[in-house]
Amino acid sequence: MTAPIAGGVDCDVHPAVPHLTSLLPYLNDYWRDQVTTRGMTDLISQSYPTHSPITSRPDWRPAQGKPGSNPDDMRAQALDRFQVSHAICNPLYGVQMVFSEDMADAFCRALNDWLAKEWLDREPRLRGSIVVSLQSVEKAVAEIERCAQDPRFVQVLLLVMGDMPLGRRAYWPIYAAAERLGLTIGIHAGSAYHNPPTSVGWGSYHIEDYVAQAQAFQTQLTSLIVEGVFARHPGLKMVMLESGFTWLPSFLWRLHKFWRGLRMETPWVDRAPLEIVRSNIRFSLQPIDAPPDPVTLNRLFDHMQSDELLLFSTDYPHWQFEGDAVLPDGLSDDLVKKIMIDNPHATYPRLKVPVAKETMP
Amino acid sequence: MTRHVVASVAELPPGSRKFLTIDGRPIAVFNIKGEYLGVLNRCPHQGASLCEGPLIGLAQSHNPGEIEYARQGEIIRCPWHGWGRSR
């Protein structure tokens, strides 16, 4: 087992909203009444059923309440255990599934306020992602600008399975805002379920939806690259969160081959896809969809042709590894330091901004 | 250098091309806007008959959604994988 080193950045932890009522203090009177009088209870996505094995490692599952809902548990089980200097919170709450753009916006604002007050304020190692819903790009940009004033927010969080491919120009004001404000874009596994959750329709099973996340990351990466997002925003960094990464080399070979022959359709793609990925795209470490043989995984690292792509993560409290075996076998000390410390800091410039404990505006 | 008579001027108007074989090598001769050019009819990628492709221009863009299309008729697009070859 490769031992993790102290001082790393955990780039994917999931604080859980205990219940929709947890957000009531952060909603205005109208929305508070909507929630209570219309009998809305919770916004749990099928992507992570509370009691699914993938949603929580058994030793991280509390006796009561949702996994990841207790800050003390997160401290003990993730932050202290892996001795990280920072951890980035990516709340997975089903706000994106809601169809009404006003309702979605109200819930996102409440969720972001809840995160700041009940997590970031209580634990100085934590940083946050601004959750936005894409039903209204205008509202999403406004929410980004609002939350960005708090330097503890380092990222904008989007889901990998949404309403449209993420490279589409309608979304570009979000990317412009993020680049302008020094925020990274985080694209996380999960679906809004506004489209079938595979490339070929609605599968039958939860396991099928989960496997399909990797294919969704692939098509999103194609979209982001060929639509020219990084030609327009060369300084913008995007992180694929809980995506897996062992599919990356063969995916890039295929994209590169077609790009060479089909350039006339997207002439603004000014660099080879592999170069764009090297400069602008990163991947959180867990889950590692690893081959049974560690030698093969090291060959795969060679196929990736860059040691800057991976960012340490536990994916707490999701069940991706056993015990302390968060890092794959056979990694060199150099690579461990890159994955745990150097690469995350290079990707999240806001980590360096000093923070005083402050509340959201 | 050996000279080969390929065609009369009237037989090769602008935009047209003719195929020939010289010393066993497949060649195409183009009239690109009044200029005559000979090209080996073999794509460096996978050996396709490059010169059967369409003559197109060069599409460039400095801003996604805006395309500057220049040099129309001066680029041969390989009929297989679409690699372009300019004069």
Place this chain on the structure above:
Amino acid sequence: MNIQVRERPEQASPVVAKTAIADCDIHPARATPTELYPWLARRWHSHLETIGLHAYQGMMGGPPYPKAQPNASRRDAYPPEGGPQGSSLSFMQTQHLDPNNVALGVLNPLGTGQGLRNHELATALCSAINDWQIAKWTSLDPRLKASIVVANEDGPTAAAEIRRRAGDKNFVQVLLLSRNAEPLGQRRYWPIYEAAEEAGLPVGIHAFGYGGNPITASGWPSYYIEEMVGHSQCQQSALASLVLEGVFERFPNLKMIMIEAGFGWAPSLAWRLDKVWQRLKSEVPHVKRPPSEYISERVWWTTQPMEDPEKREHLLELIDWIGWDRLLFATDYPHWDYDDPSRVLPAGVSDANREGFYLGNALKLYGLA
């Protein structure tokens, strides 16, 4: 004039390649819109001329993502006698089968009755296509073998067509497309697998098709390149469905071929399936073994479009992980992203692996060895 000039280039001199190959993905085309009429009931003639095909996509003719070349085919593949690329047997022989020494050519007709919303029409067209393959192709050139094309969304009727053709040596497989109304593992398609297994025929899953679903899990992309790259993801989802619905368990002799979506994605998909299955197998008790075991025993891949990494040794490693015996060479003739057999495999491949890659694996799989 001391040089002979031509309007068209002379075809490559008929030097026959030394190594015989199998081409497991050839696309024959109809020369005219009415070429199928002899095998279609009269009722459908006027239907096609008025209402048309009525597919799970909006265009009356042509695809929603325009192709890279007309008919998605090589411009140098137009037959001299006229007609679209791939519509002339004699020209296919001259341009492709003879010089490339194709000992076995598997026909995968596209633009058939598959992906149509009128299932009766779909059934009629598929049956006609199957008759046409024999009359115009396989009965005239013994190197060519046909695929049983079936109305994919109508399981029982598709199964009947398979049973009708079973035992006919013109056919070596059943053909489906990767994009359907539902993921291919689902039970509405099980009658097809049952009939194919009964007939001892593998099922080929070819890229494309329309089932009315957006081609990504996040909606419809903008560009043709996204559709082309996206066949990899569609095939992955189709294979994941087949595994997780227990199709390989339910039909223990069924074999499948992933056609025209590349193969580079196969190892990482198998690793991911295994990992998630370890975690979530309680949900799918009918999947009794690790997914990678089913895949390594029952699935083959055609090679085109061949992965093309900068470092060619990475390709060889990738194939080691999949297994040299799982790949079936294909050119995709006459499509534009054609792979030339003499160019695709780097140096450093053993004779045994090379032979299997180009011919042996296909002969064995199709029972022609």
